[in-house]
Amino acid sequence: MHTPVTVPRQSLYHSYTVYPHTFPSDPARSNGVVTIVGGGPIGLVASLILARHGIKNIVLLSEQQVSEGSRGLVYTRRSMEILKVAGVADRIMEKALSWTSGNSFYSGKRVFRMENPVDPQDSYPPLNNLQQNHLETYLVEEAARQPLIELRWGNHLTSFSQDEHEVTLVVDTPEGEYTYKTPWLIAADGARSAVRQSMGLTMEGNSYEGRFVIVDIRIDLPLPTERLAYFSPDWNPGNTILLHKEPDNIWRFDYQLPAHVSNEEALDLQNINQAVNAQLKMMGYEDKQWELDWYSVYSARALTLPEYVHNRILFAGDSAHMLPIFGVRGANTGFQDVMDLCWKLAATIKGWGSSYLLNSYTHDRVGAAMEIIDEAGKSTRFMAPPTDGFRLLRDATLSLSLKHEFVRPLFHWRTSRAHVYRSSPVNSIGDDNQDMIPELENGAPIPNLKLSGKQYLYDELGLDFNIVYFGNEESLPDSLQKEVNELRSQGVPFKVIVLSSENTATAGADKTFRVDAQLLQSRYGASQGQVYLVRPDHHICGRWKKYVPGSLENAFQKFIKKSA
Template identity: 35%
Template sequence: MAHAYAPFPYVVPPGLNAPEPRHKVVIIGAGPVGLVLALDLARRGTPSVLLEAGDAVATGSRAMGWSRRSLEIFDRLGIADKVLEKGVPWSVGRVCHGDDEIFSFDLAEGPGDRMPPFLNLQQYHVEHFLSDRALADPLIDLRFRNRVTGIDPDADGVQVTIRTPDGGYMLAADYAIACDGARSTVRAMLDLDFEGELFEERFLIADVEMEGDLPSERWFWFEPGFHDGQSALLHRQADNIYRIDLQLGPHADPKEESRPEKVIPRIEQVIGPDFELDWVSVYSFQCRRLGEFVHGRVIFAGDSAHLIPPFGARGANGGLQDADNLGWKLAAVLDGRAPPSLIDSYNRERVQAADENIRQSSRATRFMGPANGVERLFRDQILALARKAPFARDWVNSGRLSTPCIYATTGPDDPRLPAISRPGAVAPDAPQGAGWLLAALGRDAMLLAINCDAPAVADLPVLPVEVNPAVVARYLGRAGRALYLVRPDQVIAARWVEADARQIAKALAALWEGRA
């Protein structure tokens, strides 16, 4: 393989020699979601033990399309510079029917955006950057080759049983967070199952290494001549690795289709013969989730909580937003600054987000692989119409690209202010002096004062915002002033054109209680 999969060191855990003191948080699974959660908790002063059954990063590109919101999260955690340097940013997508391009789109960032709309970077690179950061943080105890074999929650905490190469031991914690992926052992141990839809359609993923000059764009084909009427997707990644997804149909045998002698001729039809096959996987579409993500003192995040097809880059990006939503809430509850009801709001908001992602992915799946009859006729007519009529192009669904969920909220709002910055939405970035607005936000809730003075509210820092065209477009609209209450995860909790200290304090209390 092109990537060197060097193992991380195994260290004998202290629990093998003597009982360990009770921990605040045990995180199970050191993929991107578990690592981001541990790093976010550490930023807030909350220590964690992070358990990983393996000792190396993920094999193959896997999650490779990172959204602007994920890049903003990486920036807060201190790895964005490395990700941006290594990855392949893109904004242009091209959609083809047969061998003809029927339309293209450009998500190019505006003057108010620091991060590109999307960046392609293999999951193993991201895991390396996050792992190195976690290993260097004194508040994170990252333990490789520590496999969870049992979990016993009660009203006050969780007992976790762990197996290592040197034997077994137990940990007690206030909370256990399951970030252990699609085949979650924690989910199985608690006898929890997904609800939703398992599609029969199968896709082949192949990473290939080649010297090429293909543009950094997203290419999607419906029924291309090179792939027998199925769908195909091509992305450029780092290190001369290209990602190719090929629809195989519902009756494909995963073992047979993964054989190199089967895969290589298919890839040659797409890009020609000059490449090296790096990694192959065959997967089925799943649009499923747990009924609830919070089960007492055990909380689920990422693929252990929901499974979403990769088209649209909603799986890993949604998982990082799970961690981003949970981290500040968990830290506040453990510090005694917020009641346990704040954790319930994680369940409410991230279930809403998962349902939105599942709904979008289900629609894309049906458009890519329509059933024979009316469904296929409708799809084919839309593709034909999109060649001639621009209005029909919005109906073509090759995977709606990931955007942050706008949470349902009762936070105070003023309709005179722009829709992009309404309560429940992530605060949009904007230039701010020599830097950027999101980078100026702290680890706690903050009040943005735009073109006005802010009333003094206890325990609420104020950030005066410099007015510039991006701030006007995204935060003021036609209003001449505004106050914005922003949560610790950079989500807007409330906004006013004018407000007094009592109104702001009331909204702040609702934020910490999980009512906003």
């Protein structure tokens, strides 16, 4: 019998709630079209986005409270855009600490400063710090308000089987086991995914020897919100220390372990105290009082499943891939997973999306993971050199950086960003992509745009397919209107937005916004009659200098279900 911990977790800053466990009144009956295994940020965001698509879902949460500690701490602008879709971004920004810069130090000298640009047309800052327990609480409270979501606390998946039509689950609870069937299962159960292990699936990529201890402490430090990296300090020679400021006067220390130190030694409280005190002394704050909140240990890994779609079982987040945290890639990559997955799964469930469309989830997101593994591998080999050779190169770079400017960009940690699906199976074939500005190639996220006040283009896009039309005509081309209406009749959610330098209304459009012509040209390379086709996850999948009749039909023919 499953027995989750029912004593609230201890924290210096977060008040934990223990939620009542769930045992369904009619276990064999399920109202959820999708079951999500895992109640961390990825599973909860998937649940909320599916609900926004109108899909009922059940979330199985093995515990009865949210997770402990800061864990996934830094959320990128792209993640905030996705969390806005999930319904929690505004609340996050009330609490989060935003930042744009990071400093790297060696031998007491700052050797590199990284600056993330701030664009007034974007709705969120580049990087935002918030502890995962706060984030999960916001997500849980938002999910509890949604009639299409059922949270099942204290429900632990013990076994499952699938056929061509559904997945049969055996779930253990404090009241015993029950069985039910679900048409679809999303495995968002983390790095130690029981679903992945039960299916015997193996990941591809690299594991690194570098291990880090995470320590959250409460301390008052007179420092701005920036990412700080210290290379090979005297108290931890040859290793790396990272620092982040968190809300609630909490600071996070990530310090690399020497190879000979075991995890058990690393998590000994006396050793943790010595490490924190040594770092504070090096920074000149040895007289500051501090309190320990939470600590853990992790290893740098760069691994992914080669396939994320396994018939009726779909993988997302750390169950699908395990990525080094350098460059804030963990949860941020998982959010992009579910933003891509949910619209494709919703299209499949609603009947207009083909199996080709759902299978494109693997292509798009495995491609993203492989790109991240390549980039993160470079960062990881610099932060935590895996061999003597890499360590020699890293140490040479550190030494040269004290006097030579040209080596300092090697400290750049390649921050997580939205992936460009340039080879996506969903991209249009035969459009004008090759003849338009390369920055907005097919697969790229369409740039956001401040329309007025607190209103942004992304708020208007919603979860539909969108035609973004640039022009001052009084009416959309008849052929474009006809093709949009035909797709709508087949169940495809569609919206047409016109960005015009002269008009505030366009016949045939859902919305028209008047925008300065120079801004439209600089941001989109816009010209009269230009058309962008944007996926429900904000990525461009087709573009034309002038609309040609039949273009939408051609763009959708690959992945729309013919019988729809």
